[in-house]
Amino acid sequence: MPRFAIRERLDVFEPRRLIRSAAAEIGFRHSCCLELAIVVSELVSNVLKYGAPGAIAFDKVVDQQNGAGLVILATDIGPRFQNLELALQDGYDDRGRIDPGSMLRRGGLGTGLGAVIRLSDSFAVEYAVGEKTIIVKRYVTRPRRALRE
Numbered sequence: 033m034p035r036f037a038i039r040e041r042l043d044v045f046e047p048r049r050l051i052r053s054a055a056a057e058i059g060f061r062h063s064c065c066l067e068l069a070i071v072v073s074e075l076v077s078n079v080l081k082y083g084a085p086g087a088i089a090f091d092k093v094v095d096q097q098n099g100a101g102l103v104i105l106a107t108d109i110g111p112r113f114q115n116l117e118l119a120l121q122d123g124y125d126d127r128g129r130i131d132p133g134s135m136l137r138r139g140g141l142g143t144g145l146g147a148v149i150r151l152s153d154s155f156a157v158e159y160a161v162g163e164k165t166i167i168v169k170r171y172v173t174r175p176r177r178a179l180r181e
Contacts, residue, residue: 033091038108039084044076047088051102058092058100059172067151068102068170074144075106075166083110083164093169098153101171109163116157122146 036047048069055065072088079086086108093103113119149155154169 033089035087035089038076038079038086038088038106041080044073047072047076047090051090051104054090054092055102058102060102060170064170064172068104071104071148071151071168071170074148075104075168078144078166079106079108079110083108085109095169095171098171098175099173101153101169103167103169105165105167107163107165112159112164113157120145120149 034047034050036043038044051068051072052065055068056062060068072090076088079088086106088104088106090102090104093101095101119125148166148168152168152170153175154167156167158165158167
């Protein structure tokens with residue numbers, strides 16, 4: 033599983049390129065490859081905003097029920113989510129509504145985890161001492177209903 037350190041904004045380019053390549057190799061349509069690159073970008077952005085340094089990794093996965101796909105893991109040293117359900121909503125972080133006036137300073141639109149959810153088939157967060165890992169999966173053939181673990 034390739035693993036990439038995340039310390040600065042430039043650290044997004046290599047994982048984005050390789051996720052698109054890996055996705056194409058296992059049969060994802062071009063548009064889906066681009067969506068996976070967005071997922072990687074959003075996860076890297078969150079690591080940089082809330083928990084740098086961190087890392088992102090991905091690997092091929094074959095699920096008996098869903099078939100071939102990719103799993104992406106984003107690990108950081110940031111704090112636990114105070115309210116994960118809130119953070120998954122567009123325009124919110126884990127503490128509440130994001131002030132629209134602060135969007136440019138934050139470097140985004142406040143839709144990061146919401147976009148990750150929409151572009152993935154499975155989303156989970158695991159905590160270990162001093163770190164958290166977001167785990168997402170996307171399958172070549174998307175399940176009828178997105179899975180939330």
